Amino acid sequence: MMTKNPTVLKWLSEIRELVQPDKEMWITGEEAQLEELRKEAVATGEMIKLNEEKLPGCYLHRTKPNDVARVEDRTFICSRKKENAGPTNNWCDPQEMYKRLYDIARGTYRGRTMYIIPFSMGPIGSPLAKIGIEVTDSIYVVLNMAIMTRVGTKVMETLGDSNDWVRGFHAKCDVDPEKRYICQFPEDNTIISVNSAYGGNVLLGKKCFALRIASYQGWKEGWMAEHMLILGIENPKGEIKYVAAAFPSACGKTNLAMLIPPKYLRDKGYKVWTVGDDIAWMRIGPDGRLYAINPENGFFGVAPGTNEHSNFNALASTRKNTIFTNVALDLDTNTVWWEKLNENPPKHAIDWRGNPWDPSKYDKNDKLSAAAHPNSRFTAPAVNCPCLSSEFNSTSGVPISALIFGGRRAKLAPLVYQAKDWAGGVFVGASVSSETTAAAAGAVGVVRHDPMAMLPFCGYHMGDYFTHWLEMGEKLGDKAPKIFHVNWFRQDENGNFIWPGFGDNMRVLNWILDRCEGKADAVETAIGYLPHPEDIDLTDLDMDRETLASILTVDKDAWLAEMDGLSEYFDKFGDRLPPSFRERIASIRKDLQ
Ligand code: GTP
Ligand code: SPV
Numbered sequence: 005m006m007t008k009n010p011t012v013l014k015w016l017s018e019i020r021e022l023v024q025p026d027k028e029m030w031i032t033g034e035e036a037q038l039e040e041l042r043k044e045a046v047a048t049g050e051m052i053k054l055n056e057e058k059l060p061g062c063y064l065h066r067t068k069p070n071d072v073a074r075v076e077d078r079t080f081i082c083s084r085k086k087e088n089a090g091p092t093n094n095w096c097d098p099q100e101m102y103k104r105l106y107d108i109a110r111g112t113y114r115g116r117t118m119y120i121i122p123f124s125m126g127p128i129g130s131p132l133a134k135i136g137i138e139v140t141d142s143i144y145v146v147l148n149m150a151i152m153t154r155v156g157t158k159v160m161e162t163l164g165d166s167n168d169w170v171r172g173f174h175a176k177c178d179v180d181p182e183k184r185y186i187c188q189f190p191e192d193n194t195i196i197s198v199n200s201a202y203g204g205n206v207l208l209g210k211k212c213f214a215l216r217i218a219s220y221q222g223w224k225e226g227w228m229a230e231h232m233l234i235l236g237i238e239n240p241k242g243e244i245k246y247v248a249a250a251f252p253s254a255c256g257k258t259n260l261a262m263l264i265p266p267k268y269l270r271d272k273g274y275k276v277w278t279v280g281d282d283i284a285w286m287r288i289g290p291d292g293r294l295y296a297i298n299p300e301n302g303f304f305g306v307a308p309g310t311n312e313h314s315n316f317n318a319l320a321s322t323r324k325n326t327i328f329t330n331v332a333l334d335l336d337t338n339t340v341w342w343e344k345l346n347e348n349p350p351k352h353a354i355d356w357r358g359n360p361w362d363p364s365k366y367d368k369n370d371k372l373s374a375a376a377h378p379n380s381r382f383t384a385p386a387v388n389c390p391c392l393s394s395e396f397n398s399t400s401g402v403p404i405s406a407l408i409f410g411g412r413r414a415k416l417a418p419l420v421y422q423a424k425d426w427a428g429g430v431f432v433g434a435s436v437s438s439e440t441t442a443a444a445a446g447a448v449g450v451v452r453h454d455p456m457a458m459l460p461f462c463g464y465h466m467g468d469y470f471t472h473w474l475e476m477g478e479k480l481g482d483k484a485p486k487i488f489h490v491n492w493f494r495q496d497e498n499g500n501f502i503w504p505g506f507g508d509n510m511r512v513l514n515w516i517l518d519r520c521e522g523k524a525d526a527v528e529t530a531i532g533y534l535p536h537p538e539d540i541d542l543t544d545l546d547m548d549r550e551t552l553a554s555i556l557t558v559d560k561d562a563w564l565a566e567m568d569g570l571s572e573y574f575d576k577f578g579d580r581l582p583p584s585f586r587e588r589i590a591s592i593r594k595d596l597q
C-alpha cells in the first residue's frame with residue numbers, strides 16, 4: 005500500500021472490484037522492480053530482449069496488426085453537455101459511457117495483475133507539473149510509462165492527501181477493435197481506455213492526459229497544453245532563445261526538436277538543445293512572458309525515416325534502454341531495423357506482424373508490406389538524448405520567444421511566414437491544414453483541417469479553445485511570443501520535396517529569431533510577412549534563389565480558394581467561433597484581390 009490518500013483508495017477499490025485482479029502491484033519506480041517486470045515480459049513473449057552488446061537494455065514489442073495507431077473515430081470527450089465537446093470531438097453522455105466501459109472491462113483482470121502506476125507529468129513537485137495514476141493490466145504499458153513519465157513512490161509522497169490527480173484506467177481486454185474506446189471525462193479528471201495496447205491509446209499520461217484533459221484544465225486555469233515541441237537555439241554569443249512548434253502527428257516535431265544545424269552554422273557556434281518533442285505546457289511567468297515545460301520524460305518517436313543523417317540525436321537516444329514497437333527484428337544480429345534506417349535491409353528478418361520478411365517482396369506502393377509498420381515507434385528515455393537541454397528538468401520552464409505552426413502541404417503554404425500580430429497568429433494556427441499520416445488509423449495523405457495540430461487532442465469545444473488562445477494573448481500583451489507558420493513539405497511536379505528540410509530547417513529558424521529581434525526584413529503580404537528570398541541563408545546548399553523564391557510566394561487564386569474552404573470549415577464552430585476570424589478572412593480576401 006503506497007498511500008493513505010482517501011480519494012486514491014476509494015477509486016482503486018472501485019476499479020479493483022470491477023476488474024477482479026488476481027494480484028496487485030504498485031509501481032515504485034525502483035530499477036529492481038522494473039527489471040523483474042522486463043524478465044516476466046520476456047518470459048511470456050510480450051517483449052523480445054535485443055542484443056545486449058549492440059542495444060543494451062533494449063526490447064522489441066509487437067502489437068496486434070489491428071492495433072497500431074491512435075483511433076480517432078473511437079476517441080470520445082465525455083463532457084456532461086454535448087455542446088462542450090464541440091463539433092470536432094466524438095461525444096457520449098458520461099453516465100452512459102461509464103456504464104458501457106465498465107461492462108466491457110468487468111472481470112477482465114481475472115488471472116492477471118493490476119499494476120498501479122503513480123506518475124508525474126512534468127518534474128516532480130514543479131508548480132507546472134500534474135499528477136496521475138494509471139491502472140493497467142499490461143507490463144508493456146508499465147515499462148513505457150516508466151520511460152515516458154516520472155513514476156513511483158515520490159509521486160505519491162508529493163500528492164499527499166490531495167484530490168488534484170488524474171484517474172487513468174486501462175484494460176487491454178481482448179484488443180477487440182469493435183469494442184475499443186479511448187474516453188476522456190474532463191469534468192471528472194478521468195480517462196478510460198479499453199481494448200487497445202498501442203502507444204497513444206494506452207500510455208494515458210501522453211495524449212489523453214497531457215493534451216485532452218490538460219487542455220481543458222488549462223482553459224479553466226489560465227494556461228495552455230499544446231501539441232508542441234520545445235527547443236533552444238544557442239547563438240555564437242552563447243545566448244539561448246527558445247521556440248515551441250506545433251505540427252500534426254508525424255509531421256516533424258521530433259526531427260525539428262533534435263536538429264543538427266548545417267556545418268557552416270555549427271562552425272560559427274550555433275547549437276540546438278532539445279526540451280521536448282511532442283507536448284508543451286505553457287504558463288505566464290512572473291515576468292509576464294510565456295514559459296514552457298515538457299511534461300514528458302522520454303520520446304515516443306516515429307522510427308521509419310530516422311537515421312544517422314536525418315536525425316542523429318533521435319537515433320542516438322534509442323541505443324540503450326529503449327522499447328521498440330512494431331519495427332522489424334534482424335535475426336542475424338538480434339537488433340532492430342526499419343525503412344530508411346540504412347541501405348542494408350536485413351537478410352533474415354521478422355516483420356512488424358511477426359512474419360518472416362523478404363526484402364525482395366517489398367512493394368513500394370503497399371506501405372504495409374514494409375518490414376516496420378509506418379507508425380512503428382521507439383520509446384527512449386530523454387536522458388539518452390545527446391542534445392538534451394540543461395533546462396529539461398527546470399521546474400519553472402523556459403521562456404518562449406516564438407511559436408510556430410506547421411503542416412504537411414505539398415502545395416500552397418509557403419516555406420515560412422510570420423503572422424502580423426498575436427490574434428493574426430491565432431488565426432494562422434486555427435487555419436492549419438495538413439495531410440493525414442500513419443499516426444492515426446485511416447486514410448493517409450488526405451489534406452484536412454487540423455487547428456493548432458490539436459484536432460485529435462482538444463478536450464473541449466474548439467471555438468472556446470480559439471477564444472482561450474486570444475485571451476492568453478491579451479494577458480501577454482507586448483511580451484507575447486511572435487507567431488509563425490512553416491511548411492517543410494512543398495513538392496515539385498514529380499512529387500519531390502523542394503526544401504531539403506531536417507537540419508537545414510535551422511536556416512528558417514534563424515530568420516524567425518531575427519524577426520523576433522527586429523533584425524530581419526520581410527515582405528508584407530495578405531497572409532503575413534514573408535522573407536525576401538535573399539533573407540534565407542543558402543550557404544553550402546544545392547538550391548538556387550529561384551527555387552527558394554518559388555516556395556516563398558502567395559498564389560492569389562489558391563489562397564482565395566483556401567479562404568473559401570476555411571470559411572466553410574469555421575461554420576461548424578457556430579457562435580463559439582471568435583468573430584475576429586470572420587473579419588480576418590474578409591480582410592485577407594480584400595488584400596489578395
Ligand atoms: P508525432 O510523434 O506523431 O507527434 O510526430 P512528429 O511531429 O514528432 O514527427 P517526426 O519528427 O517523427 O517526423 C515524422 C516524419 O516526417 C518522419 O518520417 C520524418 O522523416 C519526416 N520529416 C521530419 N522532418 C522533415 C523535414 O524537414 N522534411 C521532410 N521532407 N520530412 C521530414
Ligand atoms: C501522435 O500521434 O501525435 C504521437 C504518437 O505523438 S501517439 O502517442 O500514439 O499519440
Ligand code: MN
Pocket residue numbers: 231252253254282
Ligand atoms: Mn504527437
